[in-house]
Amino acid sequence: MQDFAASFFEAFRLVLGLDPGLIEIVLLSLKVSMTAVFIATIIGLPLGAFLAVTRFPGRGIVIVTVTALMGLPPVVVGLVVYMLLSNAGALGPLQLLYTPTAMIIAQTVLVVPIIAALARQTLEDLNGEYRDQLMLFGLGSLARLRTLLWEGRYSLMTALLAGFGRAVAEVGAVIIVGGNINHVTRVMTTAIALETSKGNLALALGLGLILVIIAFAVNALVFLLRAAAERSAYA
Amino acid sequence: MHEVVRSGPQAAAKPILPVSAERLFVRRKGRVLLDIEALTIGGRGTTVLVGPNGAGKSLLLNVLAGLRAPDSGRVLWNGEPPNRQRYCRFGMVLQRPVLLRRSVRANVEFALRAVGSSAEQARAQAHRALEAAGLLALANASARVLSGGEMQRLALTRALAAGPDLLFLDEPTSSLDPASMQTIEAMVRNASEDGMRIVLIAHDLAQARRLGDEIIFMHRGKIVEHAPTDRFFGAPATPEAQAFIAGKILI
Numbered sequence: 001m002q003d004f005a006a007s008f009f010e011a012f013r014l015v016l017g018l019d020p021g022l023i024e025i026v027l028l029s030l031k032v033s034m035t036a037v038f039i040a041t042i043i044g045l046p047l048g049a050f051l052a053v054t055r056f057p058g059r060g061i062v063i064v065t066v067t068a069l070m071g072l073p074p075v076v077v078g079l080v081v082y083m084l085l086s087n088a089g090a091l092g093p094l095q096l097l098y099t100p101t102a103m104i105i106a107q108t109v110l111v112v113p114i115i116a117a118l119a120r121q122t123l124e125d126l127n128g129e130y131r132d133q134l135m136l137f138g139l140g141s142l143a144r145l146r147t148l149l150w151e152g153r154y155s156l157m158t159a160l161l162a163g164f165g166r167a168v169a170e171v172g173a174v175i176i177v178g179g180n181i182n183h184v185t186r187v188m189t190t191a192i193a194l195e196t197s198k199g200n201l202a203l204a205l206g207l208g209l210i211l212v213i214i215a216f217a218v219n220a221l222v223f224l225l226r227a228a229a230e231r232s233a234y235a
Numbered sequence: 236m237h238e239v240v241r242s243g244p245q246a247a248a249k250p251i252l253p254v255s256a257e258r259l260f261v262r263r264k265g266r267v268l269l270d271i272e273a274l275t276i277g278g279r280g281t282t283v284l285v286g287p288n289g290a291g292k293s294l295l296l297n298v299l300a301g302l303r304a305p306d307s308g309r310v311l312w313n314g315e316p317p318n319r320q321r322y323c324r325f326g327m328v329l330q331r332p333v334l335l336r337r338s339v340r341a342n343v344e345f346a347l348r349a350v351g352s353s354a355e356q357a358r359a360q361a362h363r364a365l366e367a368a369g370l371l372a373l374a375n376a377s378a379r380v381l382s383g384g385e386m387q388r389l390a391l392t393r394a395l396a397a398g399p400d401l402l403f404l405d406e407p408t409s410s411l412d413p414a415s416m417q418t419i420e421a422m423v424r425n426a427s428e429d430g431m432r433i434v435l436i437a438h439d440l441a442q443a444r445r446l447g448d449e450i451i452f453m454h455r456g457k458i459v460e461h462a463p464t465d466r467f468f469g470a471p472a473t474p475e476a477q478a479f480i481a482g483k484i485l486i
Contacts, residue, residue: 129333130333132297132329133329133333135301135302135322136300136322136326136327137322137346137349137350138321138349139319140319143349147335151336231377
């Protein structure tokens with residue numbers, strides 16, 4: 001019990017003392033997950049928008065698939081990306097395995113379905129409400145879509161934050177494709193797993209603390225954005 | 236009220252009137268929703284659509300507006316199928332007005348920008364339109380916090396702002412208090428006097444009498460009677476119309 005208390009104390013000291021090792025890990029985590037969300041937005045938002053406003057045979061199946069992919073197990077994504085990037089894989093010649101880029105790729109794969117599915121839902125609902133009126137404004141399909149994206153900006157932001165929350169908290173994919181190499185691919189989640197198994201609870205707890213704070217902050221932001229969206233939507 | 240600088244797409248767009256329909260037919264799940272042999276909306280004045288719920292009044296307006304494609308038959312705007320370039324000559328207030336999640340002023344400016352006004356023109360025109368509608372005090376309020384009457388007035392102001400040749404109104408005063416209803420009716424009457432062609436769905440016959448130059452009575456997807464207002468109310472030709480005016484429910 002005394003050990004745990006000491007670990008807590010040490011953890012706070014590391015966080016408050018801005019321990020350089022700890023800061024490095026946190027910054028890499030943020031960099032990897034933010035980049036992944038950025039790329040996933042570029043892919044997922046247009047995909048969601050396309051699914052929201054177009055009708056084509058097989059659309060239902062695509063939507064079910066994208067929505068189901070929101071629940072992709074990170075470990076499986078890690079495994080598939082590992083196989084692609086390993087020397088024997090299709091992308092082997094790029095020599096990306098065990099680099100931050102590999103981790104960004106894996107997290108992007110995890111986040112794209114989240115952003116695409118949530119954006120699809122948001123934009124489809126909005127389109128149902130706005131379609132006739134935007135037609136009456138004489139807007140073409142691209143201008144209508146642009147208007148929908150702007151009108152749905154708060155809800156769409158929550159989709160991005162949900163994606164970021166998933167990316168920054170997952171451990172299965174990044175540990176497989178990143179390898180948890182110190183100073184290179186060690187992020188918060190992989191470091192916590194490693195330090196815990198080594199018995200170095202102070203560092204693990206310190207990182208855990210920061211991870212929880214980030215998760216809290218993201219969720220608080222989601223909540224605030226929802227409130228802003230509702231204020232702009234209703235009375 | 237509608238001294239609007241015609242510029243950009245609006246000046247270039249072809250006329251929209253007369254709007255005509257030929258052999259319109261819409262069926263859903265075996266039920267005939269719309270079955271119109273022929274209809275032409277041209278000339279001047281205000282046409283009021285009346286009929287029981289489910290008669291196809293809203294559907295007819297939506298089809299004429301080019302928002303819904305009929306199963307068969309066609310709609311022509313001055314001899315050509317509806318196209319989006321000509322929406323700048325056409326205004327419509329939907330049954331449930333859709334206001335953008337922006338300020339009252341921005342809602343009107345958006346509509347004006349969409350028909351090709353410059354930002355500067357749009358600002359000036361929106362200001363005049365809001366002033367005429369008595370909405371200037373609310374110009375910077377969020378459109379989504381307005382009362383029902385204010386929302387309808389804004390939707391109508393937005394539809395009128397660009398000075399369309401033809402205006403459709405789908406029950407513009409349903410569920411409004413008497414004062415709001417009077418304001419809306421006055422705006423409609425003014426627009427009509429300015430020469431705007433108006434087609435309006437009325438949920439109450441007193442309003443149809445007040446606003447209509449002519450009445451179209453619909454029942455079960457068909458136009459049963461199409462007559463000047465006085466004749467429709469004074470001497471309805473069909474038993475259905477007589478029953479409807481007498482307040483008997485039609486199924």
